[in-house]
Amino acid sequence: MTTVQQLAVEAELEHLAANALQQGWLYARTGDAEFTFGIPSKDGSWLHLKVLVDRYPTLPPAWHWHNPTTGALDQPADMPANGGFFHGNGVICAPWNRLAYKSVDARGPHEDWSIEGDWKSNPKTLGTTTLSAMAQRIALETAQSSGRRSG
Numbered sequence: 198m199t200t201v202q203q204l205a206v207e208a209e210l211e212h213l214a215a216n217a218l219q220q221g222w223l224y225a226r227t228g229d230a231e232f233t234f235g236i237p238s239k240d241g242s243w244l245h246l247k248v249l250v251d252r253y254p255t256l257p258p259a260w261h262w263h264n265p266t267t268g269a270l271d272q273p274a275d276m277p278a279n280g281g282f283f284h285g286n287g288v289i290c291a292p293w294n295r296l297a298y299k300s301v302d303a304r305g306p307h308e309d310w311s312i313e314g315d316w317k318s319n320p321k322t323l324g325t326t327t328l329s330a331m332a333q334r335i336a337l338e339t340a341q342s343s344g345r346r347s348g
Contacts, residue, residue: 206253209328216329222336233263236336240344244277246335249295250328257316258328259295259302260335262287271304277342287346292319293331 210232217224223235223243230251235243247263247270261270269275276287283289286304288296298312299305310319317326325334 202254206250210250213328213332216332220336222332233265234332234335235265236332236339238277238339238342238344242344244339244342244345245275248328253328254317256312257293257295258331260289260331261296273346276346277339278344278346282338283342289335291325291331291334292316292322293325 210226213232214224214226216222217234221237223233223245225233227233227247230253231247231249233245233247235245238244245263245265247261249259249261262272262275263270264272264275271287273287277283282291284304284306286306288294288302288304288306290297290306292310293316295312296302297305297307298310299308300312310316310321316322325331
């Protein structure tokens with residue numbers, strides 16, 4: 198039986214797919230609780246993410262940089278060179294990225310944020326509380342990026 202939570206996630210994914218099509222982004226469902234997402238950077242190269250939405254919206258999604266050719270995750274050569282919220286280790290620093298929490302991922306820059314409870318109430322979300330809003334914010338940041346890291 199499908200839960201209300203699953204229906205809500207499906208609706209958000211449908212909205213994200215429509216936005217991706219309209220914006221010219223790459224989007225593909227790759228499983229029940231994951232999708233891939235590709236966006237251009239300032240230099241015209243494409244940056245890709247693999248996003249895990251298991252336990253969403255109770256927990257924020259995990260936004261991993263992704264190499265669609267090799268399947269590798271979070272490799273420096275597949276990350277943006279710079280950007281407003283891309284930490285030196287490549288983690289997207291936002292309450293809506295599960296990987297930003299040190300309690301979840303050792304690379305996470307935030308020991309001061311708690312993933313328990315309502316992550317959406319963290320003032321640093323700045324209203325970014327849907328999958329489409331998250332994708333839009335990442336697209337905005339990568340458009341300002343100078344391309345990929347050298348490795």
